[in-house]
Amino acid sequence: MAGDGRVLERALDTLDDVFYVYDASGRLIHWNRRLNELFGLSDAELDGMLPMEFFEEADQPAVEAAMADIFETGETVVEAWAETTQGRVRFELTGRLLTDGDGSMLGFAGVGRDVTDRREQAWHLAKQNERLEEFADVLAHDLRSPLAVANGYLELTQTTGETGHLADIAAAHERMEHIIEDVRTATREGALAADVEPVDLAAVTGEAWETVETDGEALELPSELIVDADARRLRRLFENLFRNCVDHGSTEYRPVTVRVVATDRGFAVEDDGPGIDPADREAVFDPGISRGDGGTGFGLYIVRTIAEAHGWSVTVTGGDEGGARFEFDLRGAA
Known part of the structure; x- marks a missing residue:
C-alpha cells in the first residue's frame, strides 16, 4: 500500500492542474508539486494555508463563500484570479467534501484549473x-x-x-x-x-x-x-x-x-x-x-x-x- 501511495503522489505531481486537500478547519494539508511551482512556495510555507490566501483580494470573499458551500452542500465550483510565477491566472476551483465511514467530516479536496484563455x-x-x-x-x-x-x-x-x-x-x-x-x-x-x-x-x-x-x-x-x-x-x-x-x-x-x-x-x-x-x-x-x-x-x-x-x-x-x-x-x- 505504501508503494501505491508513492505512485499516486507521483501521478498527481504530473498534472498541469493544482490538486489540494484541506482539513475540516479549512487548512491545507496535502497538495501536488504544481502548487509549489505556481506560487513559488515551499512545503513548509504552504502547510496550513487558507484557500483565500492564494487569491486576489477582490476574489477572496467568493472563495470563502465557496468553501462554506462545500461544508453545507458537499461541493462547489468558483473562479478566482491569482498572481503566480507564470503571471496573473484565472483559476476554476472545484471542491468536494471528504467524509469517513461513519459520515464524519474530514475536510475537502479539489482541483484548480487554469481557465484564463477560456x-x-x-x-x-x-x-x-x-x-x-x-x-x-x-x-x-x-x-x-x-x-x-x-x-x-x-x-x-x-x-x-x-x-x-x-x-x-x-x-x-x-x-x-x-x-x-x-x-x-x-x-x-x-x-x-x-x-x-x-x-x-x-x-x-x-x-x-x-x-x-x-x-x-x-x-x-x-x-x-x-x-x-x-x-x-x-x-x-x-x-x-x-x-x-x-x-x-x-x-x-x-x-x-x-x-x-x-x-x-x-x-x-x-x-x-x-x-x-x-x-x-x-x-x-x-x-x-x-x-x-x-x-x-x-x-x-x-x-x-x-x-x-x-x-x-x-x-x-x-x-x-x-x-x-x-x-x-x-x-x-x-
Whole structure:
C-alpha cells in the first residue's frame, strides 16, 4: 500500500492542474508539486494555508463563500484570479467534501484549473457581440440624418432645377462615407489582437504623435515602459487618443500638454486642458458621440475597441492638472 501511495503522489505531481486537500478547519494539508511551482512556495510555507490566501483580494470573499458551500452542500465550483510565477491566472476551483465511514467530516479536496484563455475568449466574444449591436444602432441612427439632408436637397434640386445645393448633397454623402469607414475601422481593430509582443510605449506614442496636427501642443513620455501589445493597433489607439486631447484640450490661447505615464496596472494618458464633465465621462466612448464639429464620434470608441481587443479596459477621470485622464488597465479582462 505504501508503494501505491508513492505512485499516486507521483501521478498527481504530473498534472498541469493544482490538486489540494484541506482539513475540516479549512487548512491545507496535502497538495501536488504544481502548487509549489505556481506560487513559488515551499512545503513548509504552504502547510496550513487558507484557500483565500492564494487569491486576489477582490476574489477572496467568493472563495470563502465557496468553501462554506462545500461544508453545507458537499461541493462547489468558483473562479478566482491569482498572481503566480507564470503571471496573473484565472483559476476554476472545484471542491468536494471528504467524509469517513461513519459520515464524519474530514475536510475537502479539489482541483484548480487554469481557465484564463477560456475566460478571455468568452470576454472577447461578449464584447464583439456588444459591438455588433452598437454598430447596428449607429448605422440606423447616425446615417439617417445625413441621408435625410441629401434626400431633401436632391428633391429640391429635382423640383426647382437649380443646382446650387449639389455641394450640400456631396457633403452629406461624404459624412456618410466617414461614418461607414469609422464603423469598418472599429470592426477591424476590435478583433482579438493577434500580433502581440513586447512594445516600447515611448517609441509607439512618438510615432503616433507625428501623425497629429499640432500647433504648440507638447507630448511628454515616460523614460521606459514596455507593454505586451499589437504595435500597429496600439499606434492607432494613440493616434485617436492624441487627436482627441489636442482637439478638445487646446484653446485659442493655451495649447495643451499631453503626458503618457506608467501606472500600477498599466498606463494613462492625461492632458492639462479643460477636462471632461463628470456627467459625460461614461458616454465619451459610445459610438457616434462627438464633442466637436465635423467629427463622426468614433475616435474614442475606436480607442476602447482596440483596448478591449488586447483584453484591457479604459476609463476616463480627471487629470492631476484638471484635464482629462484616460487610464488603461492591462488586467481589464476580469
